[in-house]
Amino acid sequence: MSRVLHKFTRNVPGWRPRVTPVKLDEATPEQLTALQVTPSNTKVSDYVLTLAHDVESLAVRSPLFNAIMYDPGGMSRAERELGALAASMVNRCIYCAAVHADRHAQLEKDTTVTDELFAKGENADLTARDRAIFDFARKSAEAPPAAGPADMDALRNAGLSDAEILDLILSAALFGWANRLMHVLGDPVRKETGA
Amino acid sequence: MTLFDTTILNTSGLTPDSRLAAATSSRANIFNMSQAAEQAVLRPEDCGAFGHDLRAALAARVAYHAGEHALADHYATAAGDKVALADPGAYDSGLGHVLTFVDKTANQTRDVAAEDISGLQAAGVSDADVVRLCELVAFLAYQVRVIAGLRLMQGTAG
Known part of the structure; x- marks a missing residue:
């Protein structure tokens, strides 16, 4: 059993989707390509598999996310x-x-x-x-x-x-x-x- | 499209002569990727249940709600015969569940709950279309806040 959290914590919880994620073995070539540019290449999370439903958005969002949070220079x-x-x-x-x-x-x-x-x-x-x-x-x-x-x-x-x-x-x-x-x-x- | 023609920089009034041109040019990759995201979210090849005109109307609606009228006008011009939905007070009985979800996700984000998603599903919205709708609203939340922030930086807010 798992329970839904409602209080802030630094102890990173799991994440349970409210829609059915894309199944990796049923993913289209476009979805597979987009899934490879996520920060974690080794294991595809339910979150990313959920976002793969809108593969055009996912493909552009992952590199944009990484640039904003991790590119050198500017703010620490x-x-x-x-x-x-x-x-x-x-x-x-x-x-x-x-x-x-x-x-x-x-x-x-x-x-x-x-x-x-x-x-x-x-x-x-x-x-x-x-x-x-x-x-x-x-x-x-x-x-x-x-x-x-x-x-x-x-x-x-x-x-x-x-x-x-x-x-x-x-x-x-x-x-x-x-x-x-x-x-x-x-x-x-x-x-x-x-x- | 040059950097200063991207929707974010153009709408926030930045030009190559602006005091902030150097800072924004150093993040040109981010503004160009943000423009690619607008293309993917507003004008995708695979629209699912939401065509380009309806997406533009919903984007304008979110932007008007956020007080970003120049951005809202930018989207409203692409809304075709769906343009009436750009008015935050407008309602359409056939799309009521979509409008309610868009407004709540945009403006009362913290209150969104499992029932809001199951409600869309019960109204016949596919899981893929639920994700598409979230991406549209979520991207707009980003875009309006970057524009608002850049206008504040330039001292031209309000």
Whole structure:
């Protein structure tokens, strides 16, 4: 048995699709090609097999995702993860929040920031720089987007360059996309270990 | 299409002379891939149940809801006889389940639940079309936020 999670956690859960994923042995040549450009080549997840239903979108989204999150230069990887996490918390994508809180903690070799965020949400005790980054990404993720000139000023006052701010806009916006797939098309689940 | 003709840069008012031209040019691959994503999501070869005109109307609807009127106009011009659905208040009895799902996924994302997907399935929407619809709404969520952010960066928001 497995149960659906409703609370934020850094312990990455499983993901159970709400639609039937594409079966790998029934995939078209186009689907097989798109499945190979995902970050994990060794095992194709149910999530990616679900997205393979729209193979044209999957084929362009995977390299775009990797470029926004991992291309060198601009904002640090950990700070891009903070942008991703802020959006995932607004949209309550438990799975995305777990993955990107965990990556943030690993990159920083420190769980303090993500512990604070999961315990206190937008009232977390953060450095001025993390505060500016988190608030901008959080407000950008609202619908309609609610970040304003004061939030942009806060980023500049915290010392962010144009290149860093651009990467933050992109990483937070990317999770507006990812959350609407992961949170909408499936449930975050944890296997019951039994008594 | 040049970098500054991509929908995101063009709609956010960026030009090769802009102060932000250098920063955006350093991420040219991302803006070009974002344009390829627009093509894949709005004008795919395999449309499933949602033709290009209906996709354009739904995209315009999401953009209007998000307050991105220039982007909404960009899509509304491609909506053909579906253009009435671009109005966020418009309803169509034959497409009610699709419009309800699009509006909720775009604007109350955190509240989407298993019942919203099973409702689409019960209305006869195939699993592949559920995924196509999610990709459309999800891409628009990305595109409107990048445009809004770039306009803020330039100090031209609002």
